[in-house]
Amino acid sequence: MHVDTPIYIIEEDLLRRNLTLIADVARRADVEIIMAFKAFALWKTFPIIREYIGATTASSLSEARLAFEEFGSPAHTYSPAYKLSEIGEIARMSSHLTFNSLTQYSFLAPHALMANSGLSLGLRVNPCYSEVGTMLYNPCAPGTRFGVTADKLPKILPTGVEGFHCHCHCESGADVFQRTLAHIEQHFSPWFPQLKWINFGGGHLMTRSDYDVDLLVDILRKFHARYPHLCVILEPGSAFAWQTGTLEASVVDIVSDSDIKTAILDVSFTCHMPDCLEMPYHPVVRGAETVELDMATQPCCYRLGGNSCLSGDFMGSWRFDHELQVGEHIIFEDMIHYTTVKTTMFNGISHPSIGMLKKDGKLEILRHFSYEDYKNRMD
Numbered sequence: 001m002h003v004d005t006p007i008y009i010i011e012e013d014l015l016r017r018n019l020t021l022i023a024d025v026a027r028r029a030d031v032e033i034i035m036a037f038k039a040f041a042l043w044k045t046f047p048i049i050r051e052y053i054g055a056t057t058a059s060s061l062s063e064a065r066l067a068f069e070e071f072g073s074p075a076h077t078y079s080p081a082y083k084l085s086e087i088g089e090i091a092r093m094s095s096h097l098t099f100n101s102l103t104q105y106s107f108l109a110p111h112a113l114m115a116n117s118g119l120s121l122g123l124r125v126n127p128c129y130s131e132v133g134t135m136l137y138n139p140c141a142p143g144t145r146f147g148v149t150a151d152k153l154p155k156i157l158p159t160g161v162e163g164f165h166c167h168c169h170c171e172s173g174a175d176v177f178q179r180t181l182a183h184i185e186q187h188f189s190p191w192f193p194q195l196k197w198i199n200f201g202g203g204h205l206m207t208r209s210d211y212d213v214d215l216l217v218d219i220l221r222k223f224h225a226r227y228p229h230l231c232v233i234l235e236p237g238s239a240f241a242w243q244t245g246t247l248e249a250s251v252v253d254i255v256s257d258s259d260i261k262t263a264i265l266d267v268s269f270t271c272h273m274p275d276c277l278e279m280p281y282h283p284v285v286r287g288a289e290t291v292e293l294d295m296a297t298q299p300c301c302y303r304l305g306g307n308s309c310l311s312g313d314f315m316g317s318w319r320f321d322h323e324l325q326v327g328e329h330i331i332f333e334d335m336i337h338y339t340t341v342k343t344t345m346f347n348g349i350s351h352p353s354i355g356m357l358k359k360d361g362k363l364e365i366l367r368h369f370s371y372e373d374y375k376n377r378m379d
Contacts, residue, residue, distance in 0.1 A: 003248060003363065005329060006267045006352035010245035010336050012359050015045065018207040018240055019052040025206055025213060026053075029220035031232040034076055036202050037063045039237025039337045042354065043070040044366045049240070055095070057202075057235040061086045068093035076199065076235065078124060078165055080145060082108050088115035096233075098122040098165040098199070102148060102158070109160055120196070122163030123148055129183035130168040132203075134279055137170045150187040162196040164188060169203025171238055174216040177204060181219065189227075197231040204234055207242045238337040246286070247272065247335035247352060251328045252307065259297040262314060263324050268306030270313045271349045273335065274342050277312065286331040288318040295319070304330065308347045345374045 003009070026033040034055040043066060050072065058064040058075035067075035074095035082090065082104060091097060091112035097119050099105040109121055126147030130140035139146045147166070166188075168180045177200070184200075192198070206213055220232060249267040256262070267273070275281045282290060285304070295301055296317040302324060303316030343351045351369040358364055 003355070004353070005248050005250040006265075006272070007248050007355050008245060008336060008340055008352050009248060009355045009357055009363070010042065010045070010241070011357045012048065013357075014244040015048060015241070018242060018244060019049060021207055021213070022236075022239060023052040025217060029217045029232075030224060031220050031234060033234045033236070035240050036235045036237035037066060038341065039202070040241040041066060041341050042336075042366065044354075045356070046071050058094070061090050064090050064093040076233065084108065084111065087111050091115040091119055094119060096120045096122060096163065096197075096199075098124050098163070100124050100146065100148075102152065105158060105161070109158075113160070120162045121160050122165050122197070122199070123153075123157075123161055124165045124167070125150070125153075125184075125188055127166060127168065127180070127183040127187045129180060131172065131176050131179070132168070132170045134170070136278060139167050153188075153191065155190075157191060157194050161194070163198060164191070164195060165199040165201065167201025167203070169201065171205045171208075172203050173205070173208075173210075174212045174219065177216065178219050181223065192227050192230060195230060197233060198227075199233040199235060201234070202236045202238075204236045205239050205242065206236065207239045241337035241340075243334045245334075245336040245357075247332040247339065249330045249332070249352075251324055251326050251330060253326060254302075254324060255305075260303060260316075261296075261301070262303040262305040262316070263330070264305045264307060265330060266307055267332075267352060268308040268310075268313055268346075268349050269315055270306060270308055270310050271344050271346050272306075272352060273332070273339055274344075275338055276315055280315075282315065283335065284333040285318050286333055288320045291317050291319045293317060299323075308349055310346075345377060348374050350374065 022033050034057050036057045038059055055073050056067045056071050058067050058077045059079050064075045064077050076096040077094040078098035080100045087108045092115050097112055124147040126149050130138050132138040135141050166184055249265040251263045252266050253264045269276045301317050301319045303314050306313035354367040356364045356366055
């Protein structure tokens, strides 16, 4: 199938595979699983997603509006800091609203309830435990700006608090959740009788092939047995779009310095795959194997370089089974979650197009970007 690059291609069959598993976990464990926009927000796929889940989670006014207007249901909303000028509109488009601090709650909860009297309010809590190794993504690292620790909570929660939100994971397994849950209960179970719901956040990568789904279901069932009055919510993001599609690029030029060859592509790591530089995360390239940097000068070994002016807009190295040619396509695997929502137009570099490979094998272009998209960002 010929496609013009650069383009993200999400496959409907793979998306439905993930959605089926997620819906099954929710049914078996008697929990609500909702989708976090911070990892996946392709709204033209919402008609498919609505077949499997009933709600989403937002972290801003724009995400809450996307949930309300395009997904068709109020959002479960959390933000590290709400502004007074936005809280009313956010509240009107939310079913659940979680505050990051007691000061934000005391100041803004009355305004939120004035806008939506049926709103269920919560607090984000911090159990001071997380197994996330990369500090950039560790929400419980020392000095974190996220959540209230147990020593700062009053014995009687502020009037109107109905839930706790606790996010401690990043692409984690069920065994990590099991250990984390012990800390959550140790720190916060004295307040559970005052609550109606608890949200265990995202990072539960239940659609990964080696994830122990049965263990997750067992953990959640046993939690229900201990606290039958609590509604349990999970809000993974990556799990929905995990391994559902690719980013396809083309080789524009091949340059060499110090015997290191770089294939310059029509995509950018800093603009289109920022996690590769931030985490860092080394992506899988179809038809190539990752090699150590000291092998970069070997035959058929290449760095892959982005098309921005940032000096560090490259990664490497990969070994192909042939010498690359200008015009050849390079396919980055598993590039739908987070990449599609974190792209920038730094240097005026356009976003890749977005396409969906339908069940009938036809490619539907969901969005193509142009100069006007870049220009309008500067208005």
